[in-house]
Structure formats: structure tokens, C-alpha cells
Amino acid sequence: MEMLSCSHLKKIYQKQCVVNELSFSVRKGEAFALLGSNGAGKTTTIKMILGLIPKDGGTVERQADIRIGYSPETPYFHPFLNAREVLEFYGGLQNIPKKELKEQIPMLLERAGLEDSKTKVKNYSKGMLQRLALAQALLGDPQLLILDEPSAGLDALGRVEMMHTIQSLKEEGRTIIINSHILNDIERVCDRGIIMKKGNLLYEWEKGKEVRSLEEIFVDRIGGN
């Protein structure tokens, strides 16, 4: 069962095609990876899926009325707020009832590996901001999670924890789209994915379909052109 389907997606920036006729679909309950080196068009694709930028062609279809959570690559939160206040703010925007929000926040913080302290966001490390971004993405119990470089800025241990968290989210039946270039992580967590280069789809990857590791395929595809 498809949760999301992109067909012939196209985006042109300053006469340059940054996403070109991109088609793929994401099944319900799977973890799907968008892979590629810098400038491949992964983040642009995510933005088009989320409606943050207009498309220059193609369609995005998704199941009606699904709840979507999004964790950006470089999250910015108001520096004078603490983690709880950030979640209260975004929960408020989603119209989550206050009582429900009050119950959700401690669980989300714990899940993202953050303490419910009074530390202001301005004192957070990049890794802590990334965790907070994940926590806000989980507000309202989303069915589809879109994570843009979720382990960027995390140390080795943090990365492992983040991957555990993502794994457990998947096990709960959530559909996850991850944009990352840490291939080991992707291979461990994701079921399928696509490798992109300069906006074009180069390869459709599926776990266990090939003997070669994802890293080998990636180097082969990206380096080969």
C-alpha cells in the first residue's frame, strides 16, 4: 500500500534543472531513503513533497488526511525558549489540545534523548537541536515522518541512539522518509531508497536485493558518472 507517490517531479532554479522527472513511491510502514551527494536535489525533493516550494512539473500524491512530521536539516528554534516551550509552541500550531500536549511532551523529549530542563535553546549544541527537531516532528503522532539529515551534528553515540529511535519509530508502523548521506545508518534502518545525482534518479535500491553493500553501490553509481 502506497503512502506517497511522486511522479515526474521537476524543479528548475535559475534555468538549471535541480530535480528532473523524478518518480518514486513510498509504501506504508517502510523507511525510504533519499541518497546522493551534495547538490543531488534531495532536500529540494523533500521541500516539494512538503509543499514548501512550488514544483515546476509533476505531481505528489499522498494518502488523504495523513499526519506528517518533518525534521529539517538545520533546525532553528527561538533561542529564548526551552525544549518544553518549543514543543508547546509547535503543538499549539497543530491545535493539539493542551491536556494532550502536556502528556505528550515528556514522552517526546525522552524519546528524542532530551531532558525536560529549563535550559534555553540558545545553549543547545547542534546535536541537541537535532534531537529537538525530531521531538517536534513527532508532535501529534504523525503517520509519515520526513527526516532531513537527522544525524547531522551528532557524535558517534548520538548517531547510534538516533538510529535506534528511528528504528523504533518504524517498528511502530510509521512511514519514514530519510535524507542522509551516512550510508551505514541508512542500510541498517531503511528498506528501500533511491540514489540521485544532479536531480536525476540513478538507482533504485532495495535492502537485500543485491549482494553488494549500499556503500559499494553508491560509489559505483555516483563515482561512475
Place this chain on the structure above:
Amino acid sequence: MERKVEKKMGENKMKISGKRLLWKAAALVTGAAILAGWIMTGRAGISKKDQKIYASAQKLQPEVDRLGFQNFKMADYPVTMYDGKKDYVFYQGEIKERAPVLETFAGTAYPVEDHFEVIVPTLDKLDSLMSLTGGVEDMISGSGYGEKEQIATIWHETFHAWQMSHYAILGEKMEPSELTAALESDNTGESEDEILVKAVDQKDDVKKAVEQEMKTLKALTAEVSIDEVKKGVLEYRKSVGERRKQMPKEAVEAEERCELTEGTAYYVEANVLKMQSKSGQKYQERYLDSMGQFEGGRGKYYRTGMAKCMILDKIDPGWEDRIDFSKSLDTLLDEAVR
């Protein structure tokens, strides 16, 4: 599977809820109401306040008559109020709208076709200008400008209209058509103001002498003894004579002309303001207290001219009845003390 093509996520769903529709309707109604109110209040033409100002100015005619100037009647001259967009002409009980003949925000008497008219900005326009620029040149100086001051200004300009309609000022008479032609021609000669600035303001000795003379005149207006006033006038005239020897002829003429025309009008204006207030505090502050203060260009001659009118009141009662503007105020003083 139920599917939909996703729209921009930042936008609300295309489906317009009843609540949203209600908000939009309320916003539209509010906008329409403000617009309608604005248009309706804007169509009022000349404001009630300006109409009241004109009526109040008219009502002062009997008291102005008591000043003694022959046949000086406001009703003889159209009084125009300019609001920045249109002229509103008050004449013979009617108010007529027309395109502005003189788009400027200063009070003046101006030739229109075959007659002279009084043209003043509406009080609101004047008010807004004064609060932004700090006063309107050559008009009322001092503190606070309101309805009473506007009435005084109207009488000031009416006095000019009367002067120009009936008299040859120092032997020179211009018909409205001649004045219009003169105003329309590109006369590049020096203005009265420029002549006076060069000959008086920029010459330290002359300026100091004028400042001293202004103080003398102010003191004489407050002097009770007629003999002392006359004595003072003689001394004053002597010092003026000495000073004028250093000045070019055209500057002396400009000085005499300005005192005669503006000084008398300023005197009328001051008296009109005095008529309207019981305490006389504003009259005191605006006209008497500042009488000795030097001012650049023509401005000082408003004060010296008015001072001379007040001195004539003491030593030559009834001078207003006889004045024909053929002689300077200095000449009238000389004749009074002879």
C-alpha cells in the same frame, strides 16, 4: 486507496469553511463601511468650522468700523478659503467652489479678474503647516494659532484688498489686471525683501540702529504723556534720518512702503484679535511684547508700522479717518508733532 494531489502545505485547504467565510464577509463590510464613511465625510466641502470663522469675522464689522478707516467693509471683498484642493469663495451670502486660483498656503490679497480678493488657507491646512514648519511667513507670529487668529488674519488681508482697491499707495496705484500682468511676467528684479536684507539686515551699523529704533518705538507706545511721546518721536525721526543717509533710495522706499501697507494691516489684525478676547493676553503676548524684536526682511516693518499707528492714536487721534496712503507713516508722525 483514498488519494489526493497535494497542494501547497502552507495554504489552507481549498474548502472554505463557514467561519472563514464569515470572517471574510466581516472584513469586507468593515472596509466598505470605512470607505463609505470616509467618502461621505469628505463630501462636506468647506467645513462648518471655516464657515463659522467667516461668519464670526463678518460679525466684527461694527467694531472694526470703530477703528475709523473709511468704507473699510469686509462684505465688499470675496473671501476665499483654500483647502489644498479647492477654493471656497465667500461672497454676498454665498459660498462657491472653484478651482484654486493661487495654490499657496499663505494669506494674501490677490487680484482675481477685475477685483481684489482675500485668499487664506483653511484653518486646518494652516494648522498642519504651522505644526510642521513652524509658522507661516509674514503672517501671525507668536504662540498658538486658532480660530481667533484666523479671523484676525482675514481682516489683515481684507485691509490689503481695501488699500489696493481704493488708494494709490505712496502715489502708485495698480488695477487688478495690471497687477495680474505684473505677477505673471517673469520679473527678475530684486524683491522688497531682498532689498531690505541687503540694505539693513546685512549692514551691522544699520541693523543696530533699527534695533534701537524698534526699542524706542516700543517704549513710546507705552508712554502716557503726550509731550513725552512727541519728544520721543522727534528724536526717533532724527535718528531714522541719520540712518537712512547710509541706505540706498530704493531701500528707504521699500521700508516706508512696507510700514505703510503691512504696518497698518498688522495694526488692524492686532486690534481684531484684541476685540475677540476679554483678557487681551494674546494681544499683549503676540503684538505688544514682540514689538521691539528685530526680524529679518520685511517682518520687522510690520512691527514698526504697527507701533507708529499706535503712536498716531496718541498724538493724532482720527488719523485713520484721514489716511489715504499717499504719505508714509513717518510723514504722518512728522505732521502730528509739527
Place this chain on the structure above:
Amino acid sequence: MGIMKNALRERIRRKDIYVVVVIGMIIVMMCMSGAATLSINGVSVTEFEMMMPLVMNVISVLGGGIAVALSLRTIPNEYERRTSHLVWIRGISQWKYHSQLALASMISSLGALFILYVGVLVFAVMRGEIQILLKGIPAFFLFSISTAAVSLFTSAVSLVLPGMAAGVLCTAFMLIGTMHPILETVSGIVSGVARGLVNGVLFAVPNLYGVEVQAANLLSGKTVQVHNILGGLLVLYVCAVMLYVFRRKEA
């Protein structure tokens, strides 16, 4: 209202605004105390009735400047640091988002204006003009209309123009609107192309002064003109419509 609340908290944390407000208060105090000599036709102006409109005008220009400074970057900042992404994906409409940000800018601008305005009231009371205190609050509502309009206009324009162009346009809008009567006088003095140009500018930029002066009128006991107040509200409404109509293509 969470967006507005956070934007407001952010504005309050900007220290440069406090510096501007303090400088503004010093200027106002100087004007009111006579340290800055104000003279009209050579006569120094000390009477409260006369000083009121002058000082109010100084405040309105300062307040307008603060409004432009506070409103110019509020919305673009949200987009530059991508805060907008997490708002857009939650289905918040652009109108709701922008209007809350604009409202925060407007409230902080009016707060700064109020501080300057209170300075005038305090000084008035010191000068024995106690009667104006009662009129102080309704007069502030009249006085704030033009500053609110400048703030809204700036927010709307900042949605579609780059920073520098928006700043220049909004400052011109504020200054021309506040100095409308002077330009009207200029249009009477100049001729030909210059006159056409001045009249064009006068037509394009609403008379913000017209509504500001009503506050001074109310305080000094003069007649308040409803037409000018409605004119100010109309400008405010049009600016709100601009904010509604102008959209960002990208978050």
C-alpha cells in the same frame, strides 16, 4: 497567537530598539524643555498649545522610523532562518502566519511610540496641563493609527521586495505621509514637471499627518475631524489587505 507571542518576545530582546527609544525620548524632552530653541518668526515658542503639535510631529516621525526598523526584517528573518518551514508544514495559512508576525511588529512599534508619548504627557503634567491626561488614552489611539499603518505597510512590502528596496520604499512612505502638508505647499510653489511629480507622490502616498494631527487636536481641545480619522483607518485597512494579498512562493 503563539507566533505573535514569540515574535513579540524576540522584538523585546532587540537592544537597538531601546537605544532608539531612549534617543527619541531625549529629543522629545529637549523639545519640550526648551533646551532645543524653537522659534517662529523670531519668537520662541514656549506655549504648550503651540508646542504640542510640533512635538507630536517629532514623535510621529521617530515612531514611524522605529516602526519601519522593527517591521522590515521580522517576516524576512523567519524565511531566512527557515522557521517558516515548521509553520507552513503545519497547515498554517500565509495570512495567519504573516498577520501574526506583522501584529507583533505593530505592537512593539506602538509600544515604543507609547513610551515617547508618555514622555509628552509627563511633561505636560509637569507644566500643569493636567486636563490632557484624561484625553491622553483616546488621543493615543488616534495617534497610533499612522504608526500602525507604517508598520503594516512595511510588513506587507517586506514580503515581496528585497530588504534594501523595501527599506527605502517604506521610509519614503513614512516620511512623505508624515510631511504631506509640506509637500502640498511645495506643489503650490513649483511648476511644470516638478509639480506633476510632487502631485503624483502626493496622490500615491496617503496623508498620514491628517490623522496624526487629530490626536494633537484632541489634546489641545480643538475640533477633531472624523474624515481624517476615517482616512487613517482606511490606509490601515488597505495595508492589511496588502498583507493578505502579498504571498511568498517559497517557505
